[in-house]
Amino acid sequence: MTHALTGAPPFWLPGRFLVAAIGAFLLATTWSLFAAADLADFYYHVHVLALTHLVTLGWITMTIMGAMYQLVPVALQARLWSARLGPWQFWLYVVGVAGMVVHFWIGEFVGMAGSALFVLAGLLIFLVNMAATLARAGLRDLAARHLAAALVYLLGTAVLGVLLALDKTLGFLRGEFLGLIAAHAHLAALGWVTMTIFGVSYKLIPMFTLSAVQQPRLAAWQFWLFNVGLLGVFWSLFLSSPFTPLFAAVAGAAILLHAIQVLAILRQRKRPPLDLGIIHALTALGYLVLLVPVGLLLATGLLPDTPFRARVVSAYGFLGLMGWVSLTIVGMLYKIVPFLVWYHCYSARVGLEPVPVMDRLYSRGLQRAGYWLLNLGITGTAAGLLAGGPQWLAVGLGLLAVGAWTFGINMGMILSRLFTVGRRARVPPAACSAGSERAAS
Amino acid sequence: MGGQVKTIDCRNLMPPEPLVRAMKAVEELGPEDTLVMLNDRAPMLLYPRLEERGLTHQTEQAPEGHYIITIRRAPAR
Numbered sequence: 001m002t003h004a005l006t007g008a009p010p011f012w013l014p015g016r017f018l019v020a021a022i023g024a025f026l027l028a029t030t031w032s033l034f035a036a037a038d039l040a041d042f043y044y045h046v047h048v049l050a051l052t053h054l055v056t057l058g059w060i061t062m063t064i065m066g067a068m069y070q071l072v073p074v075a076l077q078a079r080l081w082s083a084r085l086g087p088w089q090f091w092l093y094v095v096g097v098a099g100m101v102v103h104f105w106i107g108e109f110v111g112m113a114g115s116a117l118f119v120l121a122g123l124l125i126f127l128v129n130m131a132a133t134l135a136r137a138g139l140r141d142l143a144a145r146h147l148a149a150a151l152v153y154l155l156g157t158a159v160l161g162v163l164l165a166l167d168k169t170l171g172f173l174r175g176e177f178l179g180l181i182a183a184h185a186h187l188a189a190l191g192w193v194t195m196t197i198f199g200v201s202y203k204l205i206p207m208f209t210l211s212a213v214q215q216p217r218l219a220a221w222q223f224w225l226f227n228v229g230l231l232g233v234f235w236s237l238f239l240s241s242p243f244t245p246l247f248a249a250v251a252g253a254a255i256l257l258h259a260i261q262v263l264a265i266l267r268q269r270k271r272p273p274l275d276l277g278i279i280h281a282l283t284a285l286g287y288l289v290l291l292v293p294v295g296l297l298l299a300t301g302l303l304p305d306t307p308f309r310a311r312v313v314s315a316y317g318f319l320g321l322m323g324w325v326s327l328t329i330v331g332m333l334y335k336i337v338p339f340l341v342w343y344h345c346y347s348a349r350v351g352l353e354p355v356p357v358m359d360r361l362y363s364r365g366l367q368r369a370g371y372w373l374l375n376l377g378i379t380g381t382a383a384g385l386l387a388g389g390p391q392w393l394a395v396g397l398g399l400l401a402v403g404a405w406t407f408g409i410n411m412g413m414i415l416s417r418l419f420t421v422g423r424r425a426r427v428p429p430a431a432c433s434a435g436s437e438r439a440a441s
Numbered sequence: 442m443g444g445q446v447k448t449i450d451c452r453n454l455m456p457p458e459p460l461v462r463a464m465k466a467v468e469e470l471g472p473e474d475t476l477v478m479l480n481d482r483a484p485m486l487l488y489p490r491l492e493e494r495g496l497t498h499q500t501e502q503a504p505e506g507h508y509i510i511t512i513r514r515a516p517a518r
Binding site (some may be wrong): 343 | 450453454455456457460461464466467468482483484485490493
């Protein structure tokens with residue numbers, strides 16, 4: 001078998017998304033310090049919506065887009081359909097997200113809906129680019145299948161989001177509004193984000209622990225079960241049907257099956273010590289497993305519609321976004337960013353002169369401190385949301401922000417190499433072009 | 442076809458170690474020598490680096506699942 005070649009994407013194709021995403025994470029965690037009172041309030045508050053979308057669209061989705069621009073061509077061995085569309089997509093998307101967040105904050109929904117259309121345009125370009133790239137790779141690979149499904153759910157989330165935005169001014173959707181928002185949030189969190197993380201985990205966790213997916217058939221079952229569960233949750237929330245608990249149980253079973261797969265991968269690993277990046281991701285998976293019974297409880301409707309239920313919903317959403325998704329992303333970025341920077345700054349010089357080791361590009365002590373600060377911040381904030389106490393909330397958010405900044409400083413240290421490593425030593429531009437197809441002969 | 446065949450086993454190594462070992466090994470390659478690299482994946486990011494240094498390469502997948510990359514100096518034109 002002979003492989004067609006792909007070059008590495010130029011640094012700034014994934015890089016600009018990752019840098020902007022890290023910026024959004026720092027902005028969101030810092031900004032939330034000044035919005036503790038709003039966060040203690042009902043979750044359907046414009047300030048909470050502004051911060052939530054800064055996290056989901058700015059931090060989470062931009063990280064995934066950057067990671068996909070890097071990982072899909074390399075891990076799935078498929079040449080990126082278009083590297084040129086990347087910057088266009090980036091700017092449309094960033095302007096849209098900034099507009100959405102600001103307009104949410106000031107409660108101006110015409111501007112918010114207009115900005116959402118920019119976001120949708122940016123997402124559509126991304127979707128076409130990735131769909132065409134995945135079509136080249138084929139969908140036999142477990143990770144590729146997860147990513148393809150996730151892209152479909154991203155489209156669904158974005159279209160429903162734009163409809164919800166337009167409905168704020170035009171009022172044409174007749175469903176129960178909070179049910180529609182729950183449907184939108186679950187399609188995003190489970191269909192787009194969790195599906196992506198599951199797929200990427202099946203590539204990256206074996207790669208960084210020197211192991212393999214142990215039961216591919218069970219993992220394939222997990223994929224289909226999760227699709228059925230999350231689509232069922234989405235439709236039953238959308239239509240306010242009584243089947244939500246049933247589908248929530250199916251989605252929950254798929255999540256547990258994934259966690260079992262990850263443990264099986266780890267049990268067979270050939271590299272015994274687990275590094276901190278992987279520990280971040282495993283802790284995050286622990287938060288997700290903890291959220292399954294909470295989600296089931298909320299789906300059953302057994303909790304009466306009281307302010308306490310609203311606080312449980314807030315804590316559930318927060319733990320999903322920060323405990324599960326953000327901690328996973330922090331762990332994965334501690335793998336992806338040092339590698340990307342090392343590759344673009346130093347790989348061309350290996351064998352010709354001494355080059356630094358990848359793990360030495362950032363502070364391990366800061367990473368360890370950040371891990372504990374983030375976890376204390378996440379659990380503290382969740383406890384504060386649940387108890388409805390603004391003091392706990394302020395302490396939790398403070399720890400979270402400090403934890404986010406330790407991560408941000410480490411990422412800054414790594415990225416600074418791009419500017420401090422002398423131009424002479426840098427990889428020639430031709431070496432990091434998106435690469436035209438050449439036969440490997 | 443003269444020259445020596447050198448084999449490096451880069452399986453069970455974490456990125457970027459396979460790339461580092463291959464790039465160091467090619468520097469010791471004579472004009473007629475061949476480097477055979479065994480790797481868990483097709484090393485997509487190594488290929489452009491080899492080409493920059495005027496090396497040709499061919500990748501095959503072994504029945505066991507790993508990849509065999511054969512690297513030589515490109516003939517001088």
